[in-house]
Amino acid sequence: MQSREFKDAIFARFAQIAAAFSSPKRIEIVDLLAQGERHVDAVARETGLTVANTSRHLQILKGANLVATRKDGLLVFYRLADPMVLRGYRALQELSEARLAEVARLVRDYFGGTDGLEPVERDELLRRARRRDVVVLDVRPREEYAAGHIAGAVSLPLPELQRRLSELPRGRRVVAYCRGPYCVLAAEAVRLLRKRGIDAVRLKDGFPEWRDAGLPVEAGAAAAPHRAKEQVR
Structure with a gap:
C-alpha cells in the first residue's frame, strides 16, 4: 500500500x-x-x-x-x-462546550430557572448521602433504574412523581438525577418538587458519570420511596 x-x-x-x-x-x-x-x-x-x-x-x-x-x-x-x-461521546460534548458558545447559552437558558441553587456535584452528594441527610431520587424510567442506579437511590419516574409525592420522606433535601448533564428529567422533577414546597436540587451530571467515577452503584428493581433502602455507604 x-x-x-x-x-x-x-x-x-x-x-x-x-x-x-x-x-x-x-x-x-x-x-x-x-x-x-x-x-x-x-x-x-x-x-x-x-x-x-x-x-x-x-x-x-x-x-x-x-x-x-x-x-x-x-x-x-x-x-x-x-x-x-x-468516552468518545463525552469528548464530543466537551469539544462542543469549548468551541460553541451556543451550547453554554442553551444550557443557561434551560437550566437557569431550575438551578437558582447550584446543582449538586458528585462528591457533595456522596458525602451527604452517607450522612443520610438527603433523599437521592432517580427519575429515569424503571428499566433504567433496574439496569443500574446510584446505591441507595429510590425510583420515582417523572410521569409518576406528581401523584406519588406523599411517598417521599419529609424533612430532607431531595437530590434528583437522571441520564446525564443535559438530561431534562431531573430538571423537570426539581421544578415540580419546588412548586410543592419541597427542597430539591438536581445532580449536575447523571448515572453514567457516577458509575464511571467508581462511586457506589446497585442494580435491581425499585423499592417504594417510603421503604427506601439504606443510603450510599
Missing part, C-alpha cells in the same frame, strides 16, 4: 466514526444506550422516531462498531459496544 492509499484509508475510517455521530438522533440514541441496553421499539419510543427510522440509525451505529446486539426470541437488544464509546 502506498502512503497516499494508507492516508486515504485511515482517514476514511475516522470519518466513518464521525459520520455515525453526525446525526442528532444517533447522538440521542448513544445517550440513551449509556443507561443500559434497549430493544428497537423502546429506543423508538424514547426518541420519538418510527421503528423503521430507529432501525436505520441503529444499523449505522452498528456499522461503525459503536453498538452491539443480542437476540432474545424475536427481540433484538442494542447496547453500547464498549465503554470507550461513552
Whole structure:
C-alpha cells in the first residue's frame, strides 16, 4: 500500500466514526444506550422516531462498531459496544462546550430557572448521602433504574412523581438525577418538587458519570420511596 492509499484509508475510517455521530438522533440514541441496553421499539419510543427510522440509525451505529446486539426470541437488544464509546461521546460534548458558545447559552437558558441553587456535584452528594441527610431520587424510567442506579437511590419516574409525592420522606433535601448533564428529567422533577414546597436540587451530571467515577452503584428493581433502602455507604 502506498502512503497516499494508507492516508486515504485511515482517514476514511475516522470519518466513518464521525459520520455515525453526525446525526442528532444517533447522538440521542448513544445517550440513551449509556443507561443500559434497549430493544428497537423502546429506543423508538424514547426518541420519538418510527421503528423503521430507529432501525436505520441503529444499523449505522452498528456499522461503525459503536453498538452491539443480542437476540432474545424475536427481540433484538442494542447496547453500547464498549465503554470507550461513552468516552468518545463525552469528548464530543466537551469539544462542543469549548468551541460553541451556543451550547453554554442553551444550557443557561434551560437550566437557569431550575438551578437558582447550584446543582449538586458528585462528591457533595456522596458525602451527604452517607450522612443520610438527603433523599437521592432517580427519575429515569424503571428499566433504567433496574439496569443500574446510584446505591441507595429510590425510583420515582417523572410521569409518576406528581401523584406519588406523599411517598417521599419529609424533612430532607431531595437530590434528583437522571441520564446525564443535559438530561431534562431531573430538571423537570426539581421544578415540580419546588412548586410543592419541597427542597430539591438536581445532580449536575447523571448515572453514567457516577458509575464511571467508581462511586457506589446497585442494580435491581425499585423499592417504594417510603421503604427506601439504606443510603450510599
